[in-house]
Structure formats: C-alpha cells, structure tokens
Amino acid sequence: MSDNEDLELQALQRQLDDAFETTRPRSGFEDELWSRMQARRPLSRRVAEFFGALFGTLREVPSVPAAAVAVVLISVIGIGLIALSGVHLGGGAASTTAGSAPLKSEAGSSQYIASFGRLPTPTLSQPVPAPTNPTQASNNAADQSSQQVLYLGPATLVWAGPQPNVPITSAPVYRFREPTEADAGQFATALGASNSNHRAGTLGEFSGAGFVVGVVGSSKQPLAEPRFYITPNLSQSPPPGTTPTDTAAAFLSAHSLVPTWHYVVVTDQIADTTRVLYLRQFDASSNGFAYVINTYGVRYGIEVDVRRGQPLQAFGPLPLTLDVASYPVISTDQAISFALASKQSAAASIQPLPTVQLTTFELVYALVNAGDHSFYEPAYLLSGTFTNNGTTYVKRVLVPAVDPSQRSS
Amino acid sequence: MLADRPPFEDLYRDFLGRIYAYVRAQVSTAADAEDITAQVFMNAYQAYGRFEARNTTPAAWLFRIARNATLDHFRAHGRRERLRRTIEHQPQGVEDPAGMAEERIQYRALLVHVARLPERQRDAITLRHSGLSFEEVGTLMACSEDAAKMLYHRALKALRESVHAEEMQ
Numbered sequence: 001m002s003d004n005e006d007l008e009l010q011a012l013q014r015q016l017d018d019a020f021e022t023t024r025p026r027s028g029f030e031d032e033l034w035s036r037m038q039a040r041r042p043l044s045r046r047v048a049e050f051f052g053a054l055f056g057t058l059r060e061v062p063s064v065p066a067a068a069v070a071v072v073l074i075s076v077i078g079i080g081l082i083a084l085s086g087v088h089l090g091g092g093a094a095s096t097t098a099g100s101a102p103l104k105s106e107a108g109s110s111q112y113i114a115s116f117g118r119l120p121t122p123t124l125s126q127p128v129p130a131p132t133n134p135t136q137a138s139n140n141a142a143d144q145s146s147q148q149v150l151y152l153g154p155a156t157l158v159w160a161g162p163q164p165n166v167p168i169t170s171a172p173v174y175r176f177r178e179p180t181e182a183d184a185g186q187f188a189t190a191l192g193a194s195n196s197n198h199r200a201g202t203l204g205e206f207s208g209a210g211f212v213v214g215v216v217g218s219s220k221q222p223l224a225e226p227r228f229y230i231t232p233n234l235s236q237s238p239p240p241g242t243t244p245t246d247t248a249a250a251f252l253s254a255h256s257l258v259p260t261w262h263y264v265v266v267t268d269q270i271a272d273t274t275r276v277l278y279l280r281q282f283d284a285s286s287n288g289f290a291y292v293i294n295t296y297g298v299r300y301g302i303e304v305d306v307r308r309g310q311p312l313q314a315f316g317p318l319p320l321t322l323d324v325a326s327y328p329v330i331s332t333d334q335a336i337s338f339a340l341a342s343k344q345s346a347a348a349s350i351q352p353l354p355t356v357q358l359t360t361f362e363l364v365y366a367l368v369n370a371g372d373h374s375f376y377e378p379a380y381l382l383s384g385t386f387t388n389n390g391t392t393y394v395k396r397v398l399v400p401a402v403d404p405s406q407r408s409s
Numbered sequence: 410m411l412a413d414r415p416p417f418e419d420l421y422r423d424f425l426g427r428i429y430a431y432v433r434a435q436v437s438t439a440a441d442a443e444d445i446t447a448q449v450f451m452n453a454y455q456a457y458g459r460f461e462a463r464n465t466t467p468a469a470w471l472f473r474i475a476r477n478a479t480l481d482h483f484r485a486h487g488r489r490e491r492l493r494r495t496i497e498h499q500p501q502g503v504e505d506p507a508g509m510a511e512e513r514i515q516y517r518a519l520l521v522h523v524a525r526l527p528e529r530q531r532d533a534i535t536l537r538h539s540g541l542s543f544e545e546v547g548t549l550m551a552c553s554e555d556a557a558k559m560l561y562h563r564a565l566k567a568l569r570e571s572v573h574a575e576e577m578q
Contacts, residue, residue: 019516
C-alpha cells in the first residue's frame, strides 16, 4: 500500500469516526422513547416499582420529628419576593437583552400565592454514568467533578466541611403549570415561527425563517421541565462569531431566547463542539441566587452547541410564568443532621460501605413534578468525594430545605 | 464492588446515541432509524433480565439486537426497495433545517456511501465505528478477530473507491 493510499484511508477513518460520533437522534427522542418504554412495562412491574420507590422514599426520610416551625406566610415577604425574583418578565441580572416573554400558564399572569399547600419532596436519581466509565459521570462543565463517577448508593457519611453560611429562615418556592399545545403555539408565534409540523412526543414543532423550533412537555424519567429546542438552517447561517460565547449569545438574541431569568455562562468542550451553557439561577431571597440542579445534582439551563463559529442547536427550559410562595426552611445544622442520617436506596452499591467526607454545602433549587404542575424547590446539596479501586466517586446528598411539616412526603 | 449488571437506564443513556448512529448509517431516513432504534431498546428492555454480563459486554449484546433489528427492517422492506431509497436519498434539503442539524450534514453523504456497501462490508464498518473492538465485531459477524480486521480493511477500500467514483462524476 502506498503512503498516499495509507494516508487516504486514515483520513477516511477519521471522517467515519466523526460521522458516527456526530450522528445522533433529534433532541427529545431520548426522553420520548424512554417514556414509551416505561409506559409499556407490564402492570405488575410498575406496581412493584411503585411500592419499591415508595418504601425507598420512606426509608430516606430523616428520622427526626416532623413537627417544626409553624408556617407563617407573610404577604409582605411574598410581595417583596415578587419584586426581587424577576418572576414576571424581569430580566435576570446577567441578562442585558430582552428575552422571550414567559408563557402564561393560566388565564392570569404570575403572582404571589399565599401557599401551594404541602409540597412534594425533591430527590436525586440513580446515577446515569456507567459505573465502569468515569469520564461519563458528566459531560457538563457546570459539574465541577466532571471526571468523577456519581455515586448515590449507601455510604457512611461524615460532615467535614466548614460551617455553612446560609442565614435564611424562609425561601421562595416557584410553581408552573404544564403548558398545552396552544401554549407551545403561542411561544413559537412569538419567535416568528408557524406552520406547525406534528411530531410525536412534542407539543408542536414549528418552522420559521431559517429555523425550526419545537416544544417538549415535562418528562418524569429523567425528570425535566418543559423544554424548547431550536435548530438553525445551516445554509443561512450568519458570519462566524468571534467566540463560541458570542455566537451563542447572538443566536439566542436573534431568536428572542436570551433567558429572562438569572444565569451564569460557562462553556464545555465536546470533541469539536463547544457547548455554551446558560446556567439557571433562582432568587433565594436574602441569600442571593441559587443554581437550579437536575435530577443528578448537576447545574443546568439553556445549552447552545457551537461548532466552527456557527450555532448548531439550542435547547433549554421553556420560558414559563412562575407563581411564587414563601416557605419556612430548616437550618443548615438541621440540614447536615438530616444528610448524615439519610439512607440512600440506590441499587448500585459499593462494598464494603465507603466512608465519605462531605465537604461542600450549597443552597440549590430542584425540580419536582406533581402531575399537571411542577415546582422549583429550595434544597441543600451536600457533596464529597471518595476513591474505590482507583476510581474517584462523587457522593451527593440532597436535603429538602422546606420544613418537613410543609412537605407531603 | 458495583453490581455486575448496571441499571438498564445507564445502558440506555450510554448507548442510545451510538445505536442510533449505527442504524442511521444503514437506513435512508431518520424516521426509519428512530423506529428501529426504538425497537432495539424495547427488545433490550424486555430481555435485560436475561442478560449475563459475564458472557458478553453490554455493547456487544446491544449491537447484536440492533444488527438483528436492522436486518429485519431490510427483510421487511426488501433489498431492492432499500437500494432504491438509498441511491435516491440525498442529504436533507434546506427546507428541513432541523434535519440538517440533526444529521450534521457534512458527514451524511459519507454515510450514504457506507449504506451502499455490500452487507458484510457495511456491517464491519458500522460496527467498528460504533466503538466495538474487532473481537466484538468478529463475534457479532460469526468470524474470527483477524477475519473481521481483513473484512473491515476491504470495506474501507471499497468505501474509498465509492467516494472517488462519485467525485469523478
């Protein structure tokens, strides 16, 4: 074989590698198929899993008296929250461009609510990464432990961090109602898209001038809020941006999708694609802003994939109108006690039981679905790392911040 | 020690993209690829209780199901029909920008050439570039590791010829 021929074949192999690595299903397909698979499970298995999860949840409830601080929801605080939180159309602190208006989930607009009643409890889910592949623990730059395997199995927990400084006694809880197909249409119209193409598993997919935008409803497995995706026509792309962050900002701005909520921008490199992440934050009242985390404890928000100076696709939470109510929260000392007493019921476990020193403590917001509506609830995320058989694991414990007396489970 | 068999959800998240790419490289439309990928994971989900990690790798197990599902698809549609659709297939047009991004079109044309290869050559290319070792490719194709390597290199040369032939036109 000549050198030229050899080089040609090597180049062809690289192209094939790229072709296979970049050929992926459309956004939403993964969640959609998973939902279909779950729906097709035999009834007996679903019942067994329901009770398994129920008892697992019961075991995880910290063994402390449920009686706690009486709920006094003060309207003044709530009204103050409205002013501070940007729940309406107010732009986030990091946002300097007018974003898309949130959808109205009900006839009225967002408002302060005295109480949402008892709240469901946020939890973390089983780790997604394969136990044998540490690099897949997370491909998200927002995850500071991106080369570690997430471990939610049982462990002996010890608090070894500094005294947390989260001096709050109450925090806002945010609620939204599930959008309808009409809401999806309204969102698309606001972006200048129409001509709905019905696509299974979505609330609608719409064509605009040089782009396609789609809306997907909430999913329970994995837990996710309603989302949009927008894909530009690459043949009509603008000149390449100077940096991926600039390109992403210009793309979102051109489509009025710059977040109206607070965010922090970070980037993540995946092969030759840069993922620009607008990490979402919620107003935690007097404690400033707190990141929202996904079901694996990782920060997230809007993602814009950029390659060679061009946006490939953006994906993120659908702008929705949020209602807000203030709830009493537990102290940081209580949170640590609850974390150390919690029993993790994940299937994958390491034997002998590892001892984990939890060293970080963070106020976060976590999504909880409750049927036709969902909540973003404050929670404390405690984490630490440990090593087993040469693999570094990250252990995360999520403690609901809302006082137990205000939670339904 | 972690359990031998990871939760099915882990497999699903790790392999969905690779299985889709493997299937997509062989069929002419994204819709067909989605249908077959869905069938693969539905079948795998049903059969996961019988999966023995000590006998095979999860990758080889899933790709075996994917290979069978793809062959079933071809049988159902007929080889002639498949060839017609493959030959007629063009990269997604500008009227479908979602499809364009989804396919990362600059590689789509190359995968069309892969789809035109004879079945065993196509298998060797698609399985190998889906991340399987030559040993796993050989096992799936019922041949030795060395035979899989030779088949793959023949396929690679055939692919290069196919690409060249089109460039000359």
